[in-house]
Amino acid sequence: xIKKLIVFASxxxxxxxxxxxxxxxxxxxxxxxxxxxxxxxxxxxxxGIGIVADSIHFNLLNPASYSKIKFSTFAIGSxxxxxxxxxxxxxxxxxxxxxxxxxxxxxxxxxxxxxGLMPYxxxxxxxxSNSHNDVDNTDRTKISTGNGNINRxxxxxxxxxxxxxxFGFNINYNFxxxxxxxxxxxxxxxxxxxxxxxxxxxxxxxxxxxxxxYYSRNLSQKLKLNSSFVYSPEATLVSENSRNxxxxxxxxxxxxxxxxxxxxxxVEDQKMKIPAKYTxxxxxxxxxxxxxxxxxSFQENSKLRNRFKDxxxxxxxxxxxxSLGGYFVPKHDSFSNYFSRVIYRAGFRYENTGLVIxxxxxxxxxxxxxxxxxxxxxxxxxxxxxxxxxxxxQGLVQENYFxxxxxxSLNDLWFRKREIN
Numbered sequence: 001x002i003k004k005l006i007v008f009a010s011x012x013x014x015x016x017x018x019x020x021x022x023x024x025x026x027x028x029x030x031x032x033x034x035x036x037x038x039x040x041x042x043x044x045x046x047x048g049i050g051i052v053a054d055s056i057h058f059n060l061l062n063p064a065s066y067s068k069i070k071f072s073t074f075a076i077g078s079x080x081x082x083x084x085x086x087x088x089x090x091x092x093x094x095x096x097x098x099x100x101x102x103x104x105x106x107x108x109x110x111x112x113x114x115x116g117l118m119p120y121x122x123x124x125x126x127x128x129s130n131s132h133n134d135v136d137n138t139d140r141t142k143i144s145t146g147n148g149n150i151n152r153x154x155x156x157x158x159x160x161x162x163x164x165x166x167f168g169f170n171i172n173y174n175f176x177x178x179x180x181x182x183x184x185x186x187x188x189x190x191x192x193x194x195x196x197x198x199x200x201x202x203x204x205x206x207x208x209x210x211x212x213x214y215y216s217r218n219l220s221q222k223l224k225l226n227s228s229f230v231y232s233p234e235a236t237l238v239s240e241n242s243r244n245x246x247x248x249x250x251x252x253x254x255x256x257x258x259x260x261x262x263x264x265x266x267v268e269d270q271k272m273k274i275p276a277k278y279t280x281x282x283x284x285x286x287x288x289x290x291x292x293x294x295x296x297s298f299q300e301n302s303k304l305r306n307r308f309k310d311x312x313x314x315x316x317x318x319x320x321x322x323s324l325g326g327y328f329v330p331k332h333d334s335f336s337n338y339f340s341r342v343i344y345r346a347g348f349r350y351e352n353t354g355l356v357i358x359x360x361x362x363x364x365x366x367x368x369x370x371x372x373x374x375x376x377x378x379x380x381x382x383x384x385x386x387x388x389x390x391x392x393x394q395g396l397v398q399e400n401y402f403x404x405x406x407x408x409s410l411n412d413l414w415f416r417k418r419e420i421n
Contacts, residue, residue, distance in 0.1 A: 072105070076408050082094075139186070177201065181197065241308060346368065
C-alpha cells in the first residue's frame, strides 16, 4: 500500500509541477503578490488553524509542533482553484492548479526536524481596460499581464521541553522571479497595428525566520487544552528590477514581432518587507475524538511596498485574520466500519488582507470542509473551500472561488534498526 501511495504522490507532484501559474487574481499585482501557503490540507479544512499537533499529523504552521511527530513523515499537497471574477457589468472564469508544499519531518528523541519547499506568494493575472486620452483624443486598450512566484525553502527544528511545552523555529530562503507586462493599443479614431509594450522583471530573494511555542495540558481525564503562538519577525527581500520598452505588432499567426529597437529604462531596485506577524490560537478537545479551536493573526502589512515605485493606486494597512475550526472522529479504532475512522473537518475564516484600493479594504472570507481518509498510519486528506475576495464597489473586482485541496501524508518508521528474536 505504501508503494502505491508513493506512486500517487509522484503523479500528483508531476501534475502540479507543470502547473505553477499559481493564481489568477488581479489583486496579486500588488505588494509581494497573493500569499499562497495556508497550511497543510488538514489545517486548511479547519479554517486554517495551526493548533492541532500529534504523532501523525504534520503541522507546518507552527514549527514547535515538529517534536510531536513520532513517525518519519513525507507530506505533499496541491490545490485546484476555480474562480469567477465579477465587476459591475462583466464576469470571467479561471482555473489554476498548484503545489502547496513538499515537506519531510523526522523525529529524533525529544527533537523534531523538518525541511521542504513551498510557494510563499504568487503573481498571475490578465486584465483588459479601455480608456480615452484627452491629450490626443484617442481611445486606447491596455492589456496588463503578470506571472511569477516567490518560493520558499525551509528547514526547522523543535524541542520538547517537557510533555506539555515545546519550542521550535524555521529558517527560510525566499526566491523567485516575477514578470509583468503592459501592452497599449490605439483603436480609435483609427486602429493602429503598432502597439507599445512595457515589460518589467523582478528577481527577488532574501532570508526570513519564524519561531513558535506549543502548549498542551489535560483539563480533565478526557478533555485537553492546546495552545499555540507563532512569531515571524520582519524580514527584508531584495527585488532587482529591470524595465524594457518596445514597439510591437502581431503577425497573422499571433506571434509578437518587435518593430523598433527596444529601450532599457533604468528603474530602482527595491528592498521589500515581509511584515512581522503574530498568531495566537487555542482550543479544547478529546484525543482521537474531537477538537474545536480558534486562532487570530495580526500582521503589520502597512509596511508592505510594491515592486516598482510608480504603482500608486494602492496602499496597505495592518491586517487581521480570524479562524475557527475543528474535527470529529466517530470511532478511531473501529474494525467493522471504515467511515467511523474517517476524520471529518470544518471551519471558517475571515481575513482583512491589508490591501486598500480606492479606499476599499480587500477582504477574504472562506468556509472550509474536509475529510481525512486513513490508510494504515498514513492519510489522504481532501478539502473543499468556498470563498469570496474583494468587492465590486468603486469599479473593483470580486473573486468568488472554490478550492479543491488534496494532500498526502505518508508516515513510517525510518532509520530504525530491525530486531530479530
